[in-house]
Amino acid sequence: MADNSVQYTMKNMIQARGTLLPLPEVTADRSFLSLYIDRIGFKDTSSYLEPYLTISVKDENGKDLSSPQDTPISGHRSDACIHFGVQVHIQRPLESLLAGHAIVFEFKHYKPKKRAVSTKCWAFLEHDELKEGEVALELYKKPCDPKRKKLKLMSVKPLFLHLKLILP
Numbered sequence: 447m448a449d450n451s452v453q454y455t456m457k458n459m460i461q462a463r464g465t466l467l468p469l470p471e472v473t474a475d476r477s478f479l480s481l482y483i484d485r486i487g488f489k490d491t492s493s494y495l496e497p498y499l500t501i502s503v504k505d506e507n508g509k510d511l512s513s514p515q516d517t518p519i520s521g522h523r524s525d526a527c528i529h530f531g532v533q534v535h536i537q538r539p540l541e542s543l544l545a546g547h548a549i550v551f552e553f554k555h556y557k558p559k560k561r562a563v564s565t566k567c568w569a570f571l572e573h574d575e576l577k578e579g580e581v582a583l584e585l586y587k588k589p590c591d592p593k594r595k596k597l598k599l600m601s602v603k604p605l606f607l608h609l610k611l612i613l614p
Contacts, residue, residue: 464498464518469535476539477614479576483517483534485527486553486585487605494528494555494566501534506546508592512537533612540576540613548572550592551583551607565590567600569607578613582606 470478483499502514515534522529536549549571557564568590569583585600585607 464532465514465516466518466532466534467513467515467537470537470539472614476541478538479536479540480612481534481536481549482610482612483530483532483551484608484610485529486607487527489526489601489603489605491523491526491528495558496556496563497528498554499530500552500554501536502550502552502592503536503538503543504548504550504592505544506593511543511547543573543576545573548592548594550590552590553585553607570594571609571611576611576613578611580608580610582608 469480470476472478481501483501486499488494496519498519499517500514501517503511505511515537517530517532517534520528520530522531550568551570552568553566554563555566556562565588567585567588569585570592571581571583572594575581583606585605587598587600591597
């Protein structure tokens with residue numbers, strides 16, 4: 447039992463800091479997308495312990511195109527939003543991202559009764575949506591489907607993941 451709590455503590459410390467990577471070196475033939483993750487909307491933000499997002503780039507078959515990154519745990523909430531205020535740098539050059547790929551965002555939180563991290567919902571950004579500026583992504587029920595074939599909205603209420611895309 448003590449081993450589980452030690453493992454959870456180490457994992458918890460890593461999640462608290464996140465696993466975000468720096469902006470890769472931009473060259474004349476390589477440019478990279480950065481995402482500013484502002485907030486995610488929920489009706490009861492206080493029920494989510496240690497919330498964070500996992501961001502990954504997937505091909506049309508759901509295969510990872512780069513290593514997933516975790517945001518730090520969010521400590522800022524309002525009545526209807528969990529605020530992140532972090533910038534994520536996609537590690538694949540834009541030139542190598544072909545049509546059919548998507549950037550997938552999984553909202554995760556800790557469930558003390560199960561002593562586990564759970565995915566609450568997910569969202570995605572497709573290749574044709576990569577335009578500089580603000581965007582609000584719909585939230586879908588779990589399980590995450592990176593192939594994007596079986597989509598079920600999480601709620602009929604207007605709840606979104608709010609991002610700002612920064613292109614070179």
